[in-house]
Amino acid sequence: MPKNLVIVESPAKAKTIQKYLGEDFRVESSFGHIADLPKKNMGIDISNNFEPIYEISPDKKEVVAKLRRLSKEASVVWLASDEDREGEAIAWHLYQQLGLKANETKRIVFNEITKKAILNAIENPREIDENLVNAQQARRILDRLVGFEMSPVLWKKVKPGLSAGRVQSVAVRLIVEREKEILDFTPENSFKVTGDFQLKSGEIFSAHLNHDFEDFSSLRKFIEKCQSAEFSVGEIDKKLGKRNPSAPFTTSTLQQEASRKLGFSVTRTMRVAQQLYESGLITYMRTDSVNLSSEAISAASHYIEENFGKEYKQVRKYTSKTKGAQEAHEAIRPTNLRMEQGGADASQQRLYDLIWKRTIASQMAEAKLEKTTIDVDMSNQKKHVFRGKGEVVLFDGFLRVYQESTDDDEMVQPKGMTILPPMEKGDVLIPNSILGLEKFTRHPARYSEASLVKKLEELGIGRPSTYAPTISTIQKRKYVEIVNLEGEKRKLKAIRLEKQKIKEFTENETFGADKRKLKPTDVGIVVNDFLVNYFKNIMDYQFTAKVEEDFDEIAAGKEDWFKILDEFYGSFHKNVTDVEENADRATGERLLGKDPETGKNVYARIGRYGAMVQIGETEKEEKPKFSGLNPNQNISTITLEEALKLFELPKDLGEYKKEPVSVNVGRYGPYVKFGEKYISLPKDLDPNEVNLVQAQEVIDAKLKEEAPIAEYEGKEVTKGTGRFGPFIKWNNWFINVSKKYDFDNLSSKDIKELIEAKKKKENEKIVKVFEKEGIRIEKARWKRHNIIQGKTKVEVAKDVDVLNMTLEEAQKILATKTTKKSANKKTKKTKK
Template structure:
């Protein structure tokens, strides 16, 4: 038995560390937290100083027993979870849950998984830092209080199944407010003047007028002033300039740059970075620090000098803007600056290269530039054209790296100008006056949302990826494709001393892959902002993060922070639950000309819809679901009335009526009792009978029996969990070991028999004559079943003592109650 037990939180991390330690060390993984708040209750005793109720999940109990046994046999236990607050809490839970002896327990931290870093950590152990533990507890408890108290209010006032969160709801607010700014934006037109000139040698370059004109008439008047004009260089101004490299990566800047350059989602970036860290290739990837260790700076310098020469090296020390945000002491960098191409899968290699180049560039010399501004005069008016150019005299850090830009930060690129001097005559090739419109704010990308959250001080490196994933998974935000609309604009062109005008078109408002709020996202946001302004306030959310930082540094008591928060928060929740009106995002669109009843759009039980009439009227309202591309906030009266034309009768096929309609899962075709979803981009308003027949035939072909087994048809298909076969009402998943496109009779028999055996094993008790059985629980409680009626048994129930009468009683309770007369 090894004398030393090392416990880390990740099996991949354990595998890497094991390579560096000798036979006296055994490395095991806790697979993250071994204890946490319960999932089905608040788990916080608000009346007892907000004491958390930590439990070991049933899935972790075997692991905990194993770790306890190993710990008892070891001479020393080394807790080696990550060096941030989350990692400190994992070590604390391990110490408490495993009941570790303090005298034989050591806490070690390292920001890279290398032999030298681990040996240094073992040589310098410490105790558990309870300030960091309390900072993590504070975040966990506060977020649990917000989620568990706000979410039921949303279920009651808007729709069941919704959720709220301290950081996620603020992120949604940012996206909703940006969308509202876009909707409210009114573009203003002006005319921009661009020109193209050539030198005596025939070299061509562009220039522009530094001013714009508000009207077409002003623009045309200016062009007329240029008829028969001669042009010359009136001034030429050259200035030296420098560009400096960006700091090495922090978590948020890595997420932003990987989004711009590699097109990774924030979650994907963190997954790939985690693999690189666990493989010992980069330092810890959750950090706000831009600092590099002296060893890393020296390694970078040696690499730069050996590859590019002494002139390209410049040692730099960077300072971060935020105080105490995370406890890691270095930026994200390669652990070995000389390693250029590690043997890893493609995405890891691409992200590693990005990190390596950014780190090298941060220690390189400035790029030296020469910027030139040329002014061009005309003989017929006083206005001067301007042209800008940029020449790189020394590339410096640009030799390896140039930081990406978000759309809103993109600068107009400067070109290279030909050799010019004052007084040079120029020939004008053409001048254009083009109508241009001011642009609305840009929608957020994942990268620009991370940047904004960081600017506001909301969340921390470890929260950005899960926050963005959560708001998309909840259906509050989606990565939308906005088609945009066509807009005409005018252009006047002066060429060969003649002015011509043309009308051109452009597509505006189109966006792809940007974060767009859904109807439910907007309604939830508006309700929360109206009723819980404090929680949704950007400054409040940032202040909470500062409170966590102060707890981590030992300057603040975490339970006091909880008390200060809860004394105002809880009464507010109670008040809103009792007194606030229900929210549905209702918009009144107009009056139905036939029935003279109100037409409105709102959120219904199954999603966004329009309705004719109100609940207060004697006659029941009429309802219609919105099409997938429609929104409560933008649908027009005419579009709403078109929806009531659904279902559209398309004709008859094989003796059964065919119609198109929209349901809770989108547009579909109904053929008799069969329902077939339309494909992406198809609309129930436009589909015709020919297309419907194509879909029906495809469905019939897919559902046609491929064989029979025991006299019953076998069909196959593909569902949300992959390929399956269906037999006797059972859906049987087909694993990758089978060729789904060419299933043999033997394969099918094997799959069916395995499913029958599995189903039989699930039955723990049955009364065949009554058609009643008790099945093993899949996720918790055992279930009594008769036909399609199911009733769960309590976890504490002894199955062996459940009688037929007990089972019938449970099933009777599940039967629908008869309506009273």
């Protein structure tokens, strides 16, 4: 039996580390946290210095039992969880729950999973850092207090089933405030002028007028002047410039750049980075440090000199600007910089490539540029000039490897270089084309996941480990959604001078289009407004950042975590009580106008099941009429006309295949009802505008999707595509079809293989089913079995052979349970 037990958080990490240690070591995984606050109650003894009441997670009991047994058999237990606060808390919980002894336990940390790093950690163990543990506990407890006390207030005052969170609520506030800026934005127009000028050599370059016109008539007068003007090269200004590489990746900058360059969501970036880390390919991926170790700098320098030359090498040491940077002591980098490619799949390879290039580029020389500005003079106009700009790369430096994407709150490719043709002052220019075009100012950009991370970091809200779960949580709670907006069309006035002729025309422009941006839902807006109104402290950006600084102080051993919690909770709890007793109910109600038929008021508001419109008052005896909103509608922008259209539903469209067809909107959006079938309408179809022909197309598509493609064991097999991808349906089972199958051309062999695999899997869970009597025998979590009929569930004794049980035997066991219930009821009545 190995003398040493090493415990890490994940099986993948355990597998990698086991390769580096000898037979004297056994590496096991705790599968993350083994203990936490209970799910069903607060789990905090507030009167006893906020003492947390931890319990082993039900799904971790077997893991803990195994680790407890192995730890007793080992001479030394090495707690090797991650080096951040969460990792330290995991180590502390393992120490407590496994009943470890101080003289037989060692805490080790490492920034990368390489043989050298692991062996170095073994040689330099330390004790569990109580300060880091306390900082994690303080965060967990404070967030639990906020969630458990604020959420019930939302249930009463807004809508059942809602929840609140300290960091999440502030993130939603940022998104809501940006959306309100967009709704309040009024675009302003102006007219910009661009000219294409030709030199005697025949080369053409573009230049922009250094003045915008406020109205079309002023623009036309200027274009008319251009018609009779002579043009020549004016002042030429050349300046030498330089561009420096970006610092190596932190968690935040990796998330932003992976979004821009690779199109990865924040959650996907962290998942793939975790895989690379656990495979030993990159250093720890939760960090706000930009520092590189001297070893990494040396390795990068050698690589650059060997592959690009001495002139490309420039040693750089970066320091973190983030206040309280503490999660790890080094930036995210490859563990082996000579390894240009890495990763087990396409996602890992692309992210590794990004990290490798950024790291190498950070140690390369600056790029040297020549920036040129050329003025174009007009013979009859001295006030305004056309100006052309370009730049030439004299020495590419780090640009040879990598260039950071520009951040315009969206995925943008790196800027290219505009090269101007050679020319001298006084050279004659021929105006090939001069275009005056109307332009409108753009509303502030909605946040993408990446730009939201950047904003949270700028405000000091959250830390590297919190960004991804925060953004994921606000989407799961339906406060925010990722949208792709097609935009609207508008006509732009334009005028062009070409070949000495002036022509006026219009151009079409799409505005308001957005791709993968965060937009608040109606519920998100109402919840945010309620919280901002009644919980000003919790929703304040500076207060939230101050709380993060307090956690940093606790981690550094400079603050008492009980004191921080006590100072927070006193005023917070009083605030919750006041709001619960005195606050008005929040519905986001907006009066749209009056219904012309009844004269009653029409409102848009949040109801029990979400956004809705209402005709009439809830206080009156006569019950109001309600209707849900379409997916593309919201209570802040819906008009009276649009609202009244919703009450035209349900609408009968006629008959198809001798079945009635109607259209309506339900809890899950618009649908067509065909006989007894409910079929969702595609997003591009307005339920109020759908006709019978369009409905027939939707019905036919659904019927085709549900048509049997085969028969197996006398039961039909159908196929379809759901939220988890393609599937086949058989015997009321939905069976996922993996990429190894050709979904469009499934053979009989494929279908048999898929069904038999599912049967095998299901048989492990459901041992036997007595269909006629509605009785089933299921495998329980701890290798026991239950007999279930309706709401009655009976645990079967271990000595009962469930595999060979008859229906009569199952009924007897169920009858025993029923008899016991009746007996208990009679006993209670007698006692009364």
